[in-house]
Amino acid sequence: MVLSKLETGARVGDQAFEAVHAAIVSGEYAAGRRLQIRDLAAELGISVMPVREAIKRLEEAGLVETKPYRGAVVKDFTPEELLHVYEVRRLLEVGAAERGAFRVTADDVERLAQLDRAVREALERRSVIDYLDRDEEILSVVYAATGNPVLVDSIRSLWGRCRHFKIVGVREELDRGEPSSLLAYHERFLEAVTSGDARAAAGVVTDSLDAATDRIRRALPEAAVPEAPRAR
Structure with a gap:
């Protein structure tokens, strides 16, 4: 560039x-x-x-x-550093998803439908950056519905820190010819939000971040893998 x-x-x-x-x-x-x-x-x-x-x-x-x-x-984040980023993302985004999904408006739902189409078009074009931008915009719409701009800014800052890892992950899925796998969490999240199921929306974010964390853990030597947080 x-x-x-x-x-x-x-x-x-x-x-x-x-x-x-x-x-x-x-x-x-x-x-x-x-x-x-x-x-x-x-x-x-x-x-x-x-x-x-x-x-x-x-x-x-x-x-x-x-x-x-x-x-x-x-900055090139090590797997250990990425684990720390994703741990904080999990702490912030699960709650943001639940609170935001409970408060989205009709205008928000309409915007989400537009972004859904944009996500699919980006995958058809194999545009990794457009896909990630639109995917993050979907989350931003829901998280902004919490009414807490500090929370949204904090989350977006964390997205920037792990952007290179996300780019690599999307490219790998596209190279494997499996773009549908990139829509799995996306579709579940939109369904939960548009149906007003805040708990399900939080569950999708949990599953997505846990899956990303598992991918990072697999890149670590076995002796260096910290214990995963236990559910309470």
């Missing part, structure tokens, strides 16, 4: 952050890629200062890390 020149102005720092952030979460900037400030500034057509500030914000968001002799790089 080649970054586009920015319109200089008061928000140039925010624009730099958004441009580099988009390149990371889209997978265009792969994990481990060096983020050379002068090169990024030249691509964006701005000075190095707002780029430096953008990199610092991305580091605070957990998407970038500074390594000796390499400088800033796109």
